[in-house]
Amino acid sequence: MDLRSCRFLFLLLWVAPGLRADDAAPRFSAALQTSYSGTHPDLYAQQQDRVRLLIRQAQLEISSQLGLLQYQEGFRCPLTVRFDDTPVPGLEHALAYVHGVPAAHGFGQELVVNLDVMAKSDKDFDMIFYHEMTHAVLNDAVVSAYGRPLPSWVQEGLAVYISGEGPERVRWLARHYRKSQVKAAVRDLTEPVLDYARNYLAFRYMVDKQSINTLQAFVRDLTQGKMPIEAVEDSTSQTWDTYRQNVKDYSLDVYRDEALPDF
Numbered sequence: 001m002d003l004r005s006c007r008f009l010f011l012l013l014w015v016a017p018g019l020r021a022d023d024a025a026p027r028f029s030a031a032l033q034t035s036y037s038g039t040h041p042d043l044y045a046q047q048q049d050r051v052r053l054l055i056r057q058a059q060l061e062i063s064s065q066l067g068l069l070q071y072q073e074g075f076r077c078p079l080t081v082r083f084d085d086t087p088v089p090g091l092e093h094a095l096a097y098v099h100g101v102p103a104a105h106g107f108g109q110e111l112v113v114n115l116d117v118m119a120k121s122d123k124d125f126d127m128i129f130y131h132e133m134t135h136a137v138l139n140d141a142v143v144s145a146y147g148r149p150l151p152s153w154v155q156e157g158l159a160v161y162i163s164g165e166g167p168e169r170v171r172w173l174a175r176h177y178r179k180s181q182v183k184a185a186v187r188d189l190t191e192p193v194l195d196y197a198r199n200y201l202a203f204r205y206m207v208d209k210q211s212i213n214t215l216q217a218f219v220r221d222l223t224q225g226k227m228p229i230e231a232v233e234d235s236t237s238q239t240w241d242t243y244r245q246n247v248k249d250y251s252l253d254v255y256r257d258e259a260l261p262d263f
Helices: 003-012 041-066 069-075 115-120 124-147 151-165 166-174 179-185 196-209 213-221 229-235 240-257
Strands: 077-085 096-101 109-115
Touching: 003 229, 041 069, 041 077, 041 115, 041 124, 041 151, 041 213, 069 124, 077 115, 077 124, 096 124, 109 115, 109 124, 151 166, 151 196, 151 213, 166 179, 166 196, 166 240, 179 240, 196 213, 196 240, 213 229, 229 240
Parallel strands: 077 109
Antiparallel strands: 096 109
């Protein structure tokens, strides 16, 4: 079990009993840590203001793209942004990550920003922040509501799509192959591997071949309790097998465009 799976298992331990996505529960604005005693006080002062603005901006943009406009008003379960100096090995983004925490209402989340990593990193923080905030929205809307984790291709595919990192993920993978060999990069959605490019293309396919409405219908189906396969079939009007094959065919075309020439 990887760290992401462990994190979701921990999230489920704190699910508020009986909570469902359509409950008329009060919403909480994301809270920002207000004090810091670590080794980067100047960076903390700078990033606290930046993150305060970014939280609101990210909530608006992520809600709009996912079709979950209620997240403009905050989270059903509390979300806190905390600044820290201690890296957690094995995480997909050491610079920032989301994990579950106990809260007064039974379930909460922390989005941790690692200032020690930030001080040494040249990575695009905004992109990583949007990626992790997308996880936070999905956890709040689906994971906490129905007491079950989302498969990696859904969690990571939507996070990579929303954050804007998808094209670079695709390019990086495809450039490991020649055009005549790039078919080897194509993986089925049922393969139990963490493949960011594949997961991203599952949703880029929805938008490119149908529309953003298809992706949003898929997400809304999840918030209404549908399992991912059922949500795919409902939103795309394709069988699960047809959708998987179409994603593979689409991915091959995308990879081939980015792969190295044969000579």
